[in-house]
Amino acid sequence: MSGVIGIDLGVTRVAVALLRDRERSEPLVRPTERSDTDALVGQITELVDQARTDDVAAVGVGVARVVEFETGRVVAAGRRPGPGGNGAVDLPLANVPLRHVLEERLGLPVFVDNRTSVSALAEAHDEQLEQVARHLVFLGIGAGVGGGLVLGGRIYRGATGGAGELGHTIVGLDLAGAVPAPMRFPQPGSLEFVASGHALDGLAGQARNVHPKSELARLRGEGKPVLGTDVIRAxxxxxxxxxxxxxxxxxxxxxxxxxxxxxxxxxxxxxxxxAAGAGDLLVEAARPLSPGSPRRALRRRPDSGPSRRPSRRGTSSRSRAARGRGSRPPCRRRRRRRRARSAGSARARAS
Incomplete structure (x- = not known):
């Protein structure tokens, strides 16, 4: 069976792995080269050359930006990060036709998509690549908050490729007076502003001050920075x-x-x-705030609703799903059902 190479291209790191026979190689991980476009493309090319074998058939890239999937062009961000925002660094890929550039450098078919969208696609399938959810929402929470949508079994990108930007949705805003104008990115009151990894860093600072005997205060007392990862571990x-x-x-x-x-x-x-590292601690805290939708309550038991869970694969879902098809992988179970229906129809006609 031919192999494919998956690339997880983030602002701070790039990971490259070979996928063959449903098995993933140990990824090659490097800090992302952000000096200019040529340097970043050169880094990607070098890592692919290290990972590729003679039977590699294609390359899939999940990139931490909005992507015009049909052309593989990375769309320029609509606005610059403001002071104190969490987007001080960026990828030097604005308006770069990344699919075309990499195909020329690698001599292989290349597919480029938003990294959170391909994470959603991976989570909608099990380890045998069988589809287990046709309608799924993925929230990727790290330095920022991204979203990926699988609707009807396929990635949903919207009209411009920007669908699923759930981090920009407003979850808390003082509306006692006039609606405040957006002043910076992330906008105060947005999900990204209150729930990103940087927001957890802020909570860590409060914890070490309010709870002087906590593990976080001990780290602070040793002169070590106290970040969200320390909170999760503690x-x-x-x-x-x-x-x-x-x-x-x-x-x-x-x-x-x-x-x-x-x-x-x-x-x-x-x-x-x-955020998946917090596991059930995080999911159980989120659950009371996110009951089943009213329509589900009408169709199911009152305590029923969509399941909420941490990612099965952590960050590996991106490289596993970045096979670049932009739709669901072949599903043997679905094909068997179609063949069974066809055979049943043929028997009915024959009788």
Missing amino acids: ARDGDPSAARMIEIWGQRIGIGVANAINAFDPEEVVIGGY
Whole structure:
């Protein structure tokens, strides 16, 4: 069976892995080269050359930007990050036809898509590449908050490729007076502003001040920076103040999950990115804020609704799904059902 190469291209790191016979090689991971476009394309080419074998048939790229899928062009961001925002660095790929550029350099078919969209596609399939969810919302939470949509079994990109930007949705805003004008990115009150990894970093700072005997305060006392990753680790180790920070963070994420449920009526909502490291601590905190949609309550038991879970694959879902098809992989179960229906129709006609 031919292999494919998956590339997870983020702002801070790039990972490249070979996928063959449903098995993924150990990824090659490097800090992302952001000096200019040529340097970044050269880095990608070098990593692919290290990972590729003679039977590689195609390359798929998941990139942390809006992508015009039909052409593989990376769309320029609509606005610059403001002071204090969480987007101070960017990929030097604005308006670059990345598919065409990489196909010329690699001599292989290349498919480029948004990295969170391909993560959603991966989560909609199990490890045997069988589709397990036709309607799924993926929330990727790291330095920012991204979203990916699988609707009707296929990635949904919208008119311009920007669908699923759930981090920009407003989850909390003071509307006692006039609606405040957007002043910077991320906009205050948006899901990304209150629930990204940087927001958890802010909560970590509060925890070390309010709870002087906590594990986080101990780290601070040793002169070490206290970040969201420390909060997650301490919470999983049983530190009560860290667990409280995860609870607050999860409640904020839960508002975004509730909005996604009401907007898309999915079978599953999956939380990925580094937030998946918090596991059930995060999911259980988010669950009370995101009950099943009203329409589901009419069709099912009152306690029923879409499942919410951390990502099965963590960050590996991007390289696994970045096969570049932009739609569902072949599903043997679906083909068997179609063949069975056809055979049944033929028998009925014969009788």
